[in-house]
Amino acid sequence: MTFTARHLLGLEGMSREEILYILDTATSFREISEREIKKVPTLRGKTVIGFFYEASTRTRMSFEIAAKRMSADFISLSAGGSSVSKGETLLDTARNLAAMRPDGIILRHPSAGAPHFLAQRVDCPIINAGDGAHEHPTQALLDLLTIREHRGTLDGLKIAIVGDILHSRVARSNLHALRALGAEVRLVGPPTLLPRELRAWAEVTHDLAEGVRDTDVVMTLRIQRERQGANFFPSLDEYARYFCLTQSALRGAKPGVLIMHPGPINRGIEIASDVADGPYSVIMEQVTNGVALRMAVLFLLINRSREADMPEIEAAPEPALHRKAG
Amino acid sequence: MASPSLLVAGGTVVDPANDVHAARDVLIEEGRIAAVAEPGTIAADGAESVDASGCLVLPGLIDMHVHLREPGYEYKETIETGAQAAAAGGFTAVACMANTDPVNDSAAVTASILDRAREVDLVRVYAIGAVTMGLRGARLAEIGEMRRAGIVAVSDDGQPIMDGELMRRALEYTAMFGIPVIAHEEDRAIAGGGVMNEGAMSLRLGLKGMPAAAETVMVARDIALAEQTGGRVHIAHVSAIGSVELIRAAKARGVPVTGEASPHHFTLTEAAVDGYNSNAKMNPPLRTAADVAAVRAGVRDGTLDVIATDHAPHHRDEKDVEFDAALNGIIGLETAVPLALRLIAEADIPIATLVRAMSTNPAKILGVPGGSVGVGDVADVSVVDPRRRWTVDPAKLRSKSRNTPFGGWEMTGQAVATIVGGRIVHRLDGKERRKKSA
Numbered sequence: 046m047t048f049t050a051r052h053l054l055g056l057e058g059m060s061r062e063e064i065l066y067i068l069d070t071a072t073s074f075r076e077i078s079e080r081e082i083k084k085v086p087t088l089r090g091k092t093v094i095g096f097f098y099e100a101s102t103r104t105r106m107s108f109e110i111a112a113k114r115m116s117a118d119f120i121s122l123s124a125g126g127s128s129v130s131k132g133e134t135l136l137d138t139a140r141n142l143a144a145m146r147p148d149g150i151i152l153r154h155p156s157a158g159a160p161h162f163l164a165q166r167v168d169c170p171i172i173n174a175g176d177g178a179h180e181h182p183t184q185a186l187l188d189l190l191t192i193r194e195h196r197g198t199l200d201g202l203k204i205a206i207v208g209d210i211l212h213s214r215v216a217r218s219n220l221h222a223l224r225a226l227g228a229e230v231r232l233v234g235p236p237t238l239l240p241r242e243l244r245a246w247a248e249v250t251h252d253l254a255e256g257v258r259d260t261d262v263v264m265t266l267r268i269q270r271e272r273q274g275a276n277f278f279p280s281l282d283e284y285a286r287y288f289c290l291t292q293s294a295l296r297g298a299k300p301g302v303l304i305m306h307p308g309p310i311n312r313g314i315e316i317a318s319d320v321a322d323g324p325y326s327v328i329m330e331q332v333t334n335g336v337a338l339r340m341a342v343l344f345l346l347i348n349r350s351r352e353a354d355m356p357e358i359e360a361a362p363e364p365a366l367h368r369k370a371g
Numbered sequence: 372m373a374s375p376s377l378l379v380a381g382g383t384v385v386d387p388a389n390d391v392h393a394a395r396d397v398l399i400e401e402g403r404i405a406a407v408a409e410p411g412t413i414a415a416d417g418a419e420s421v422d423a424s425g426c427l428v429l430p431g432l433i434d435m436h437v438h439l440r441e442p443g444y445e446y447k448e449t450i451e452t453g454a455q456a457a458a459a460g461g462f463t464a465v466a467c468m469a470n471t472d473p474v475n476d477s478a479a480v481t482a483s484i485l486d487r488a489r490e491v492d493l494v495r496v497y498a499i500g501a502v503t504m505g506l507r508g509a510r511l512a513e514i515g516e517m518r519r520a521g522i523v524a525v526s527d528d529g530q531p532i533m534d535g536e537l538m539r540r541a542l543e544y545t546a547m548f549g550i551p552v553i554a555h556e557e558d559r560a561i562a563g564g565g566v567m568n569e570g571a572m573s574l575r576l577g578l579k580g581m582p583a584a585a586e587t588v589m590v591a592r593d594i595a596l597a598e599q600t601g602g603r604v605h606i607a608h609v610s611a612i613g614s615v616e617l618i619r620a621a622k623a624r625g626v627p628v629t630g631e632a633s634p635h636h637f638t639l640t641e642a643a644v645d646g647y648n649s650n651a652k653m654n655p656p657l658r659t660a661a662d663v664a665a666v667r668a669g670v671r672d673g674t675l676d677v678i679a680t681d682h683a684p685h686h687r688d689e690k691d692v693e694f695d696a697a698l699n700g701i702i703g704l705e706t707a708v709p710l711a712l713r714l715i716a717e718a719d720i721p722i723a724t725l726v727r728a729m730s731t732n733p734a735k736i737l738g739v740p741g742g743s744v745g746v747g748d749v750a751d752v753s754v755v756d757p758r759r760r761w762t763v764d765p766a767k768l769r770s771k772s773r774n775t776p777f778g779g780w781e782m783t784g785q786a787v788a789t790i791v792g793g794r795i796v797h798r799l800d801g802k803e804r805r806k807k808s809a
Contacts, residue, residue, distance in 0.1 A: 057575070135693055156695040157577035158647030166691075177695070179577025217577060242571040 048345045052164045052171045055180035056221040064222055068190050071334070071341035077114055078336055088117035091148040091347050096139070097174070098124040098154040103308055103332060104174050104184070108151050111339035117148070117347070135159060136166060143167045148347045152176070170346045178212045184307050185218035187338040189226065191331050192262055195303055199226035203299075205256045207233040207288060208266030208315055209277070211240055215307045216266060220246055231256050234288060237277040253288055258297035264305040265290045265315045281314050291317040303327050376400045377793055378415040379752060382423025386430055387723040388731045388743035397428055399750040402793040407744060421788050421795070423754050429726050430744045431463025431751025431791065433733040434704060436528070436553070436607055436631060436679035439465070439496070441487065442480070443472025448684035448771045450484065453704070454493040456682070456770040458797035460704040461786025463751035464495035465682075466737060468528045469506065476501035476512035478520035485521050493796050494789070495751070497523045497739060502541045502552060506530045511541060518548045523737040526553035528607060529654075533559055535592055542593075542602025551603040551629070551736055556589035556614065557581075557655065566695055568656040572641040578694060583662070586655055587613035594621040594628055603627045605736060608681050610636045610655035612665035619674040629736055630675040632728070634703055634710035635776065637666045637678075637718075643776055649690045649697035650776040653683070667718040670728055677736065678728040680707045684772030702770045705763075709782035712757055754788035761785055 048066055056064070077085055093112045097105055105121065112119035122142075124130065129138055135154070142150060149170040152160045157177035164171040175181040189199060196202060204223055210216045210232050223230050230247040232239055233256030243249050250256045257263050268284060278284045295302060304316075304326045312318045321328060377399040384395035384407060391407070398406040398413045406413050439453035448456075450467075457465045467484065469475035475484060481498045488496030500517035502525045504510045514525055525545055532538045532554070541552050562581035567573050569580025590606055594617055597604040609615060609630050618630045635653065640660050643651035651657055669675035683700025690697050711729060714720040730753075734742030740749040763780045765773040789797035 134688075135696075136691065154693070156693040158695075159693045161647050162693050177577050178579075211574075214577060217575075240569075240574050242574045245571065 050346070052160070053182055053342055053346060054160050054164060054171065054173050056182045056185055056218045056225070057180065059222070059225060061225050064186070064189065064225055067186055067338070067341055067345065068193060070345060071186070071190050071338040074340040074344070075334070075337040077340070078333070083114050084116055085114065086116045087344060088112065088115035088348055091117040092146070093117045093119050093149045093151065093343065093347065094142055094147045095119060095121040095151045095174070096142065096153070097121070098129070099175070101153055101174070103335065104153065107332070107335040108174065108339050111336050112343055114336070115340055115343055117343065135163070139163045139167050143169045149343065172342060172346060175214050177214065178217070179214050180218045181214040182218050183335070183339055183342055184215050185222045186342070187331055187335040188219055188264065188305060188307070189222055190334045190338050191305065191327050192303060194334070195327065196261060199223065199228045202228045202261040203231065203259055204228050204262040204264065205231045205233055205260045206264045206266065207253065207256065207290060209238045209268055209272060210234055210243060210266070211238045212269065212272070213266050219264065231260070233257070235278055235284070253290070253294050254297055257295055257302070260298045260302055262303045262305060263290060263295070263298060267307065267309060268311060268315045285314050289313065289315060289317055290320050292319060295320065301325060305331055307331070376405070376415060376418035377750070377790065377795070378413060378418040378420045379423050379428055379754060379790070380420055381410060382426040382428035382754060384428045384744055385722050385726050386744040387727050388430065389745045391744070392723060395428070397744060397752065399752070399790070399793045402750050404744055404746050404748045404750050407746060421754060421790070423788070425756060425758065426787060427722065427755045427757055428744070429753045429755060430730040431741050431789070432461050432708070432729045432753045433464040433739070433741060434462045434680050434682065434707065435466040435677060435733040435737055437465045437467050437682040437704065438470065438684065438700070439467040440684060441471065442483065447686050450487045450496060451491045451493070452769060452771040453682070454488070454491050454496060456702070456704040456768065457494045458789045459769045459786065460706070461708045461753040461755055461789055462494055462704060463753060463789055463791045464497065464739065464741060465704070466497040466499050466523060468499050468526060469501040470529045474501050474505050475499070475517070476504050476506070478513065478516040481517045481520035481522055494791055495739070497737060499524045499526050499553065501525065502527045502532060503537065508532050508534055508537065511537070511544065514545060515548065518550065522550070523739055524551050524553050524605070526555065526607070528553060528555045531555050531557040531559060531589060535596065538593060539596045539600060542596055542600045542604060546600070546602045549738065551605040553605045553607050554589070554593050555607050556586045556593065558585045558588050561585035561588065565656070566652060567644050568641045568658045570641060570659060572644060576644065576647065578644070581656060583611035583613060583658060586611045587617060590614040590617045594618070594626055597628050598624070598626045601627065603629070606630045608633045608636060608655055608679070609666060609669065609675055610658050610662060612662050615665045615669040615674055619669070619672070622674060629677065629732070630669060631677040631679050632666045632670050632675040633679060633681045634707050635701060637663055637670065637714065638710050639663070639776060647694040648776065649692065649694055650701055650774050652694065652697050652699055653681070653701055654699040667714060667720070670714065671718060671720045671724065673724070676728065676732040678707070678711055678725065679733065680704055682770075684770055685774045686772060690774050700774070702768070702772055702775050704770065705768050706775060706777045706782065708755055708786055709784040712784040750790060750793040752790040753786055754790070755784060756787045757784045759783070759785045759787065
């Protein structure tokens with residue numbers, strides 16, 4: 046297939062084929078990061094702007110490393126150090142950036158829909174790096190990539206997502222993509238963070254043990270400390286008592302259950318350290334895969350003449366279990 | 372200067388106040404209705420004539436909920452552009468809300484608004500005073516002083532009155548002047564800073580929702596307070612099924628409550644927000660299909676006495692931003708008539724009910740002239756061609772602002788002539804022909 050999307054705004058509505066194509070492309074890029082010289086010339090001469098209205102470590106670094114390993118020039122801009130602090134609107138800032146002819150703008154913004162807003166008004170591919178509580182498509186895609194590497198397929202897998210679904214863009218993107226790929230999703234958390242309308246999308250439970258029973262994968266979400274003051278739950282301690290992913294809570298899961306977390310982790314709150322660092326945790330693999338996945342996304346969206354450049358990259362192989370370098 | 376006589380001929384008069392729904396010619400003399408009679412029976416030598424064939428001839432439409440933005444926000448709208456939009460939309464009168472800058476919380480501001488409206492001299496402009504000083508919800512404004520200056524109601528519209536005791540006093544106090552308190556019903560704590568209806572769509576879009584309960588709990592409170600005090604409360608822009616039910620039940624008990632529906636709330640659902648359309652952002656928000664059906668049912672059975680637009684102009688710069696940052700509200704004066712007419716076929720609402728909701732009832736609630744086309748009545752008449760098809764081009768609207776979700780919509784029905792006090796203030800080019808005999 047050919048990948049024709051101009052922007053990556055979200056995973057809602059993205060087809061199984063498109064998602065798999067991105068994952069296949071990412072898989073083929075994984076080995077670049079294992080090389081002695083971690084650089085290919087694929088995006089040489091391309092300019093990518095990372096525009097971050099919100100704090101970010103992983104996503105920002107991951108995009109930057111991905112861009113640089115593809116030989117793109119990556120320029121990073123944060124709201125605090127830009128004209129945003131002088132009151133310039135998002136649209137004006139973006140128009141000015143676009144006028145400098147970048148090949149792509151990666152946007153993280155606290156308002157849901159901000160990347161969609163820009164995509165309609167700025168002549169430049171927009172990659173959503175997280176918009177409010179809406180979507181975080183590259184995070185979900187790297188989650189899928191990680192699961193697929195271990196399980197070979199997403200079809201029929203039972204996957205629990207635990208935590209603050211209401212405010213989570215990671216959960217939304219994952220819900221759309223996991224369902225598109227045939228996984229069965231369960232959502233676990235207190236009712237205050239699990240609106241009833243979610244039942245239209247997935248199975249919902251407020252019991253952690255029940256939620257993780259027979260699952261192949263458990264994703265826990267970061268609980269934001271400021272939610273405590275807003276009475277979504279009484280205290281972090283009480284939240285942890287009910288929803289912290291511990292060894293004992295995982296007893297009912299399938300053997301070899303994959304433990305995932307998008308980071309940053311609150312140890313002892315949503316996930317126990319021995320689980321986060323335990324043998325089933327693939328949290329660091331998620332981070333590693335993030336680079337390959339973002340290389341793939343940049344490649345597919347920014348490299349307009351990619352067919353000509355393809356020889357530098359191996360054709361995407363079959364999804365493989367734990368491909369070892371070599 | 373006395374206006375010339377005017378004969379509105381060939382139309383169908385729909386005048387529920389006088390129980391008329393028939394082909395009638397209407398003669399206007401000296402700014403009053405001089406005769407309403409069978410077609411062709413009025414001898415009107417020398418009268419200017421308005422050809423109303425194929426048209427509805429209605430008591431002048433009154434929009435009791437608009438924001439004209441003057442003073443203070445003239446870049447969005449002025450009394451003049453707002454009045455032009457009203458006339459073009461078929462309205463002979465509007466009542467403007469108090470959330471200007473300065474707020475209309477004093478007789479001086481009221482007087483300046485009404486003075487400006489007299490200078491503009493187009494449609495009738497009534498002023499609504501603030502309930503509380505600066506709309507801050509803390510101290511009553513000088514309602515009596517404003518009443519002497521000409522206000523027809525009080526409202527902190529845009530801001531809910533969160534202090535229930537203050538609302539109680541406002542209802543008691545205004546009873547002395549016989550004017551209603553118009554309530555913007557929103558429990559700010561429950562609304563929690565939401566930017567659209569809370570539900571499946573807000574969840575999908577990742578936008579903060581405001582639940583319908585934020586509106587209905589306040590409707591329940593204010594009905595209880597009206598019942599307690601005997602003061603008149605008018606519930607503005609009802610958006611939720613629960614609010615309609617509360618008002619219906621309260622009316623059945625005889626509580627002095629009236630209700631209002633905005634065209635967008637009986638036309639659009641929260642689905643209009645999809646794609647982060649900031650022209651579908653308003654407060655109260657667009658809700659679900661069930662809510663739309665309830666608002667329509669409320670109009671049908673009279674639970675919602677009034678259709679009013681909540682015309683809320685905003686500059687492009689205030690809407691062409693990310694959804695969270697966009698201001699609430701849409702313009703409505705020039706699209707209200709065709710949207711209301713859709714209810715005839717879509718919601719089985721008789722034209723007479725629509726006329727009551729857009730003319731007779733607002734006149735009654737505000738205690739202003741109009742609302743009827745009887746001999747001796749003030750000659751405010753809206754001539755509407757119910758079959759005229761047109762496409763909404765926001766750039767061509769008279770309002771100074773363009774924030775409408777109905778851009779590009781194919782509409783059926785349009786005001787072809789608007790007559791205020793016997794004077795034609797709007798006439799659609801090419802359609803109506805001014806003709807002077809004599």
